[in-house]
Amino acid sequence: xxxxxxxxxxxxxxxxxxxxxxxxxxxxxxxxxxxxxxxxxxxxxxxxxxxxxxxxxxxxxxxxxxxxxxxxxxxxxxxxxxxxxxxxxxxxxxxxxxxxxxxxxxxxxxxxxxxxxxxxxxxxxxxxxxxxxxxxxxxxxxxxxxxxxxxxxxxxxxxxxxxxxxxxxxxxxxxxxxxxxxxxxxxxxxxxxxxxxxxxxxxxxxxxxxxxxxxxxxxxxxxxxxxxxxxxx
Amino acid sequence: xxxxxxxxxxxxxxxxxxxxxxxxxxxxxxxxxxxxxxxxxxxxxxxxxxxxxxxxxxxxxxxxxxxxxxxxxxxxxxxxxxxxxxxxxxxxxxxxxxxxxxxxxxxxxxxxxxxxxxxxxxxxxxxxxxxxxxxxxxxxxxxxxxxxxxxxxxxxxxxxxxxxxxxxxxxxxxxxxxxxxxxxxxxxxxxxxxxxxxxxxxxxxxxxxxxxxxxxxxxxxxxxxxxxxxxxxxxxxxxxxxxxxxxxxxxxxxxxxxxxxxxxxxxxxxxxxxxxxxxxxxx
Numbered sequence: 235x236x237x238x239x240x241x242x243x244x245x246x247x248x249x250x251x252x253x254x255x256x257x258x259x260x261x262x263x264x265x266x267x268x269x270x271x272x273x274x275x276x277x278x279x280x281x282x283x284x285x286x287x288x289x290x291x292x293x294x295x296x297x298x299x300x301x302x303x304x305x306x307x308x309x310x311x312x313x314x315x316x317x318x319x320x321x322x323x324x325x326x327x328x329x330x331x332x333x334x335x336x337x338x339x340x341x342x343x344x345x346x347x348x349x350x351x352x353x354x355x356x357x358x359x360x361x362x363x364x365x366x367x368x369x370x371x372x373x374x375x376x377x378x379x380x381x382x383x384x385x386x387x388x389x390x391x392x393x394x395x396x397x398x399x400x401x402x403x404x405x406x407x408x409x410x411x412x413x414x415x416x417x418x419x420x421x422x423x424x425x426x427x428x429x430x431x432x433x434x435x436x437x438x439x440x441x442x443x444x445x446x447x448x449x450x451x452x453x454x455x456x457x458x459x460x461x462x463x464x465x466x467x
Numbered sequence: 468x469x470x471x472x473x474x475x476x477x478x479x480x481x482x483x484x485x486x487x488x489x490x491x492x493x494x495x496x497x498x499x500x501x502x503x504x505x506x507x508x509x510x511x512x513x514x515x516x517x518x519x520x521x522x523x524x525x526x527x528x529x530x531x532x533x534x535x536x537x538x539x540x541x542x543x544x545x546x547x548x549x550x551x552x553x554x555x556x557x558x559x560x561x562x563x564x565x566x567x568x569x570x571x572x573x574x575x576x577x578x579x580x581x582x583x584x585x586x587x588x589x590x591x592x593x594x595x596x597x598x599x600x601x602x603x604x605x606x607x608x609x610x611x612x613x614x615x616x617x618x619x620x621x622x623x624x625x626x627x628x629x630x631x632x633x634x635x636x637x638x639x640x641x642x643x644x645x646x647x648x649x650x651x652x653x654x655x656x657x658x659x660x661x662x663x664x665x666x667x668x669x670x671x672x673x674x675x676x677x678x679x680x681x682x683x684x685x686x687x688x689x690x691x692x693x694x695x696x697x698x699x700x701x702x703x704x705x706x707x708x709x710x711x712x713x714x715x716x717x718x719x720x721x722x723x724x725x726x727x728x729x730x731x732x733x734x735x736x737x738x739x740x741x742x743x744x745x746x747x748x749x750x
């Protein structure tokens with residue numbers, strides 16, 4: 235069975251002529267949400283379903299994934315931890331801060347944290363980075379999947395607090411959570427423009443692509459925080 | 468480097484504990500009551516569906532049986548086939564002269580199990596109901612006193628918590644549960660809803676139509692007062708009920724007969740877009 239490493243820690247397995255996205259299981263033998271485990275050459279991989287994960291869909295839509303084995307990541311909108319578990323797989327020697335607002339979903343996330351040593355759970359509102367500023371250090375990457383109407387703002391505020399210079403921001407924008415009736419194309423355009431110039435941190439948008447067919451009316455964005463050194467002086 | 472790792476291990480540990488303790492402190496009495504109210508709704512929904520099914524199914528064997536709901540379920544549980552109805556039983560005659568099909572042993576067993584499960588769901592429902600009544604007695608004695616335990620619990624459940632219910636203005640309490648009517652009112656020109664879930668109390672339900680809006684307003688204001696008393700003092704205060712009775716009676720006395728309806732405009736239609744004539748849409 236051919237195994238191809240797409241980028242650090244993210245694999246493409248070919249099983250019976252079918253392609254399958256997977257990460258290397260950090261906790262061999264444990265399946266987090268009922269996904270398939272595949273062993274090849276003494277390495278266990280976990281199937282990564284792109285229709286359940288925005289990040290997985292971004293991989294398949296050919297985004298340059300800025301995650302490496304030792305990145306630190308701030309994950310906003312961790313929910314019950316489906317995607318977080320794959321991020322934790324990828325960051326073998328790294329750390330992920332998983333922020334989630336709802337106590338109910340945090341309950342599931344905590345069970346994941348108990349298993350995996352590289353996840354730090356934070357029960358907080360991503361709108362208020364001050365409330366976890368004492369926990370989170372500077373991170374290499376912020377991944378955001380919060381489905382709130384002020385997504386761009388949340389991304390900007392958190393980046394300002396926590397993102398390393400030239401760090402990467404990945405976010406998935408759900409047009410329906412911003413406006414249920416307006417055209418997604420227009421919303422996406424507005425949000426990207428907001429990211430590029432609406433806040434006192436600026437981003438250089440590297441890639442933007444809709445996440446179809448895995449997620450309807452979602453836009454994936456990869457951006458780098460743009461630091462204007464001249465202005466600082 | 469080593470120090471860093473130690474720090475991360477400690478930080479993770481602290482964060483997990485903090486999140487866990489915040490989650491467990493979230494589990495207050497009203498959360499349990501809300502769960503119970505929702506369980507009650509789930510059971511109601513399922514019980515209706517299942518007893519409907521039992522009626523259809525068993526009807527093939529005993530169509531003359533005019534029982535429904537729990538009575539039907541307990542009948543099937545205790546007798547099964549209509550051939551088993553004893554001579555003295557009031558339904559014996561109907562059973563022996565029935566035009567229903569013969570029931571096979573396998574079917575009888577199956578239906579009996581089905582019906583007995585249904586019976587135990589009815590039991591569970593009563594159990595939950597009494598749990599709510601007891602729970603409300605200690606969580607919200609005043610609210611139970613004013614609105615009744617079940618309606619009070621339902622209000623808490625719909626508001627999200629006792630705290631939220633207490634912080635709502637009473638005009639909101641008045642229309643909790645009337646979302647569709649309320650939003651339709653806000654969007655188009657339909658009249659505003661007079662009452663939401665509080666309609667289920669006999670104060671409103673049994674009132675004549677012209678008093679309902681006034682009574683609902685007064686009732687909602689006393690509910691707010693009771694919820695706030697429950698949240699902040701937790702002690703029962705009988706004066707709330709007394710003042711409510713007084714207020715309600717005053718309203719009833721002041722509005723003894725229906726107001727005259729405004730005479731209909733003759734010929735020309737009235738100003739468009741206002742009032743009872745434009746109620747279209749789903750109800």
